[in-house]
Amino acid sequence: MRESIGNIVITGGSGFIGRTLAQRLREQWPGTGIIHGLSSRDADLTDRPTTFRWFEQFQAKGPITHIFHLAAVYKAGGWPATHPATQFDANMALNINLLEAWKRHCPGARLTSVVSYCMYPDHDRPHPESEMYGTEPEAYLYAYAFTKKALIIGQRAYCQEFKLSATSVVLPTVYGPNDSFAEDSHVMGALIGKFCRAVREGKNTVEVWGDGLQEREFIHVEDAADGIIAAAARATSPFLNLGMGQGVSIKRIAEIIRQESGFKGEVVFNPQRFVGARFRVLCSDLAVKEIGWRPRISIETGIRRTIAFYLEKAGRI
Numbered sequence: 043m044r045e046s047i048g049n050i051v052i053t054g055g056s057g058f059i060g061r062t063l064a065q066r067l068r069e070q071w072p073g074t075g076i077i078h079g080l081s082s083r084d085a086d087l088t089d090r091p092t093t094f095r096w097f098e099q100f101q102a103k104g105p106i107t108h109i110f111h112l113a114a115v116y117k118a119g120g121w122p123a124t125h126p127a128t129q130f131d132a133n134m135a136l137n138i139n140l141l142e143a144w145k146r147h148c149p150g151a152r153l154t155s156v157v158s159y160c161m162y163p164d165h166d167r168p169h170p171e172s173e174m175y176g177t178e179p180e181a182y183l184y185a186y187a188f189t190k191k192a193l194i195i196g197q198r199a200y201c202q203e204f205k206l207s208a209t210s211v212v213l214p215t216v217y218g219p220n221d222s223f224a225e226d227s228h229v230m231g232a233l234i235g236k237f238c239r240a241v242r243e244g245k246n247t248v249e250v251w252g253d254g255l256q257e258r259e260f261i262h263v264e265d266a267a268d269g270i271i272a273a274a275a276r277a278t279s280p281f282l283n284l285g286m287g288q289g290v291s292i293k294r295i296a297e298i299i300r301q302e303s304g305f306k307g308e309v310v311f312n313p314q315r316f317v318g319a320r321f322r323v324l325c326s327d328l329a330v331k332e333i334g335w336r337p338r339i340s341i342e343t344g345i346r347r348t349i350a351f352y353l354e355k356a357g358r359i
């Protein structure tokens with residue numbers, strides 16, 4: 043187990059997963075020094091001098107032993123299809139700047155980055171890691187997916203040339219407390235927001251995008267954070283899938299949310315709206331074998347807890 047005794051940087055530390063990751067690290071690695079969740083307000087990682095300056099100054103406070111690289115520019119829904127160059131430019135810039143800052147200012151740190159299952163090809167079978175380079179990713183997230191593949195290739199290059207240490211985890215759609223519940227968010231957060239607002243406002247219908255038959259994999263943010271930590275501590279592979287191992291149809295997700303939110307009206311599926319991939323599930327056998335990680339939170343429990351969070355916190359905003 044390679045825990046941290048020095049300081050930790052979490053890029054994307056102000057984001058959805060980053061905040062839970064910081065909290066879990068504090069609980070699981072109590073001997074750690076400073077755990078800094080870096081946001082774009084600390085340093086715009088697309089700007090190289092700013093990135094270098096920030097890492098130099100933070101390293102001066104004490105050795106950085108781990109970097110968790112989560113920062114990324116991504117928006118759910120149809121945005122990636124209309125902004126592939128914007129996404130490519132920002133994500134490539136922040137990834138290469140981060141890699142170079144790591145090498146220059148804290149080469150002793152272990153880098154653990156987070157990538158996404160949109161890198162895998164568009165077919166209806168679970169994806170093993172061996173599919174990573176063999177084929178092309180799904181079309182509408184093509185540029186974004188390649189920035190993630192480029193990150194893995196970059197990590198490999200830096201490890202090879204400068205003898206650094208790194209790994210990555212591939213996540214499916216993550217959900218849970220602190221997610222965005224706006225209508226154009228990832229499907230889980232979007233639906234939880236829609237159903238809860240419909241109950242509050244006494245609406246009779248909730249619209250669900252697509253025909254409901256598309257199957258996706260969802261992982262609770264606490265399981266994701268625990269997997270990231272386990273990978274940082276024990277992974278020897280360059281990247282590992284962290285998924286539930288099975289898909290759930292959007293229809294089923296909508297039904298669970300409907301029940302848990304107490305919505306009594308009609309659920310209307312709209313196949314004209316944005317649908318995305320028809321099927322996406324990871325094969326996560328390697329993570330079980332290599333780092334002994336398994337998700338613990340069922341989809342029903344996870345949705346119940348997320349709705350409770352929404353009603354308590356986000357629903358009031």
Ligand SMILES: NC(=O)c1ccc[n+]([C@@H]2O[C@H](COP(=O)([O-])OP(=O)(O)OC[C@H]3O[C@@H](n4cnc5c(N)ncnc54)[C@H](OP(=O)(O)O)[C@@H]3O)[C@@H](O)[C@H]2O)c1
Pocket residue numbers: 053054055056057058059060080081082083085086087088111112113114115116136156157158159212213214215216217228
């Ligand atoms: N959420 C998912 O379902 C999911 C699934 C698979 C993989 N992932 C991956 O997991 C990682 C975290 O996802 P998330 O959902 O937690 O993302 P998020 O909530 O959108 O947070 C993005 C983070 O990146 C930071 N960031 C963006 N541009 C930056 C810049 N130019 N300089 C510095 N920081 C910048 C943001 O900082 P500010 O708050 O200051 O803008 C924020 O902390 C991403 O790499 C994503 O690709 C997520």
